[in-house]
Amino acid sequence: MSGMESFLVTPEDLKHHGHRTVDWVADYLSCLESYPVLATTAPGEIAAMLPRSAPEEPEPFDALLADVDRIVLPGTTHWQSPGFFGFFPASSSPPAILGELVTAGLAVNGMVWATSPACTEIETVMLDWLVELLGLPVGFRSDSLGGGVIQDSASSATLCALLAARERATRGGAALADLCVYASVEAHSSVQKGARVAGFCPANIRLIGTDEAFAMDLGALERAVRADRESGLVPCCFVATSGTTSSMGFDPVQAIGQLCREEQAWLHVDAAMAGSAAVCPELRSHHEGLELADSYAFNPHKWLLTNFDCDCFYVADRASLIDALSITPEYLRNDASESGAVIDYRDWQVPLGRRFRALKLWFVLRSYGGEGLRRHVREHVRLSRWFTGLVAADPRFELRAPPALNLTCFSHVGGDEVSEQLLSDLNASGRVFLSHTKLAGRYVIRCCIGGTWTAERHVEMLWRLIDELAPAL
């Protein structure tokens, strides 16, 4: 053994320390309820616990795990806590965790097919499996003109959709400065961000008003498109949201899609959170009109037991996406790519490098099976309906948006300050974490039920806390 090898942490060390780390993770998941959900750390407190410089000498593994306990855990907002009802959940599960472990062990870079065929082909097949499992349009399957790819996030999926739309329009002769993007005021901030990143003129990003259900107002959209056409501008990309971030509103995809077709623009449908619900046939109403979409994204890392990062992004015409994103330097040329018989996913995303993210999805889909996934989603929907019923029946509260899937938006009838104080008190309890938004100008508390470990008793506990902390009328 050379001098080089003797200094390395060996596979035997990995085995030894790895068992302890697995135990650590399992114990952490077993004790999730013992941690305050929201970190109570003050700014700079964690940084102050760390040395100013990297160590010169190697430190033992024990010291690392001890510091995860001592430094990381107290400074962590526990997204996996069953009391986490904030934002949207960050899905995780034992099979996904072990999938990540295998991915880290293999440490392949799947930038092109040849650099790891299994990484590419398992991804393609997983995305096809999901087309069937979720009842998505068959035009998104890889054996059609379309296909799916894993992006890190819905933000990146939206960006890719905008880039493909932009490329199609500019190749058609339009000037970038004339292209318009349409989404509702309730669309995720990543639409604005993506449009800015893609160089669309900020003045040409149209945020369309919504109706009382926080769905895009079709009349307002039509008027905006007409006005743009009259000004000589070019409608380029429509982003419809299925399940808005604030209130789980559903834009009328079918009608937007028809308008989009008339305008020969690109329709992207963002179902980041709600998309996973489609594993249940009874929760697919938002698919109506989806066959009109040029692209679609949803996040198994939100509600389908798969660790971040795992956004599934589908296009109906893969050539449009590749046209927008492909640049081939000599050092990446290879026979398989030239043959045209393989997919090189680097041309389906912005970065070149990519992790083997399909592996965790494979582990999850097989570990739970279609039945298990449906059971998972249905239970959260059931708990959410039950919770919504309790809120709606209590005169102290008012629902602020039509409850949908696993999200309840409500406020205290005493006004914004009372609602804000209630949320603050709930989160200060350490037992739950909920987040807020504003809807129609009102401060609104959001309760999203989607945690892997969230069961009935946790939602009961949440309701007891709310009941106790909310002031009487």
Added chain:
Amino acid sequence: MSGMESFLVTPEDLKHHGHRTVDWVADYLSCLESYPVLATTAPGEIAAMLPRSAPEEPEPFDALLADVDRIVLPGTTHWQSPGFFGFFPASSSPPAILGELVTAGLAVNGMVWATSPACTEIETVMLDWLVELLGLPVGFRSDSLGGGVIQDSASSATLCALLAARERATRGGAALADLCVYASVEAHSSVQKGARVAGFCPANIRLIGTDEAFAMDLGALERAVRADRESGLVPCCFVATSGTTSSMGFDPVQAIGQLCREEQAWLHVDAAMAGSAAVCPELRSHHEGLELADSYAFNPHKWLLTNFDCDCFYVADRASLIDALSITPEYLRNDASESGAVIDYRDWQVPLGRRFRALKLWFVLRSYGGEGLRRHVREHVRLSRWFTGLVAADPRFELRAPPALNLTCFSHVGGDEVSEQLLSDLNASGRVFLSHTKLAGRYVIRCCIGGTWTAERHVEMLWRLIDELAPAL
């Protein structure tokens, strides 16, 4: 226990299956040499081994690991093999693998400070540690106006630099259609891709010629800038490469930086591969002029024992980056962010969501220490010099670029076809994998030594193979 909980894979299951998975990874790393480095799979072969649909019923964990052996391994190009000398390495190490495991177990989303203070603050401190360890300009430290952030890839870092440059120029009154980007013809393809993504006019992306060392030709750059100014265009962003992908060429950062300052343009320095070498003070010559850079990126996931994705991206003026990337919807507002006392890394990157990637970096820096990291890099540089000497001394071969750090570019004097055949034969041996490029119109074999498990005997084996397979004169 509710019905919900009983169907889940439990923490106890995780413990049990996790130990087996750790053993699997350790055994895989112990047996790396037994696999053909480059996958020999035919297109579609892996996909054909998978069922057409997701299973309805849960499958046991045993079936998953068995299929990793049966389906994944034969279809994998083994980037961790000590015989992998292709492209640039995909760094990995036991501490990084276990860091990924803990990250997957915690499964937090560090989009803003409040959603996980430890995720943010450990990242800030790790990036500061690296400023010191690598001898980077202090203006990149978080206690200056600048700071560092982890991106998924150098591609994304370059894109962020281009976006910040673009934003600064357009806020200054320039039109996007007039902005020019400069990089050398040897710059990574992500510069062109990033500029396209960011909406720069494709006709305004200048790929400047290089000298005999494949470094940007300063005279040609000056002429291009002058011509653009005379045409009424605006130099916006210069990308200098420290260690080009094809041949590890180093652009003259100092001189480019001075020109860039005169033009009030943005200077991004891409040291994706070579940057890690700076852990060794004697391998920092490419830092000359770096204090003129507005941004800088290097990839610990290439040569610093840290699993992909881990690109370290530094800016000298964080406000410019945040101006380009920040959009704050109500649902992300929180007291800590409003106080200005914390960093919200979502404003330093394109996607919103982010994994706790700093954890693996923390594990690596502490497990190896500065001494271990230097030893790691120095050994590869030593082996590379030794290998280069063997190639240079053999009359069958010609070096095609000045050897630098851990890369040797050579070809057979018999011509391109002979070199191409030699590379094909080497890779067909299954014992090694090398990749190619073209330099000055010639087909060139690249040997990059940077694998975690690559030791002297593997480079000896590579040379024996080359010696045996290369035709005599």
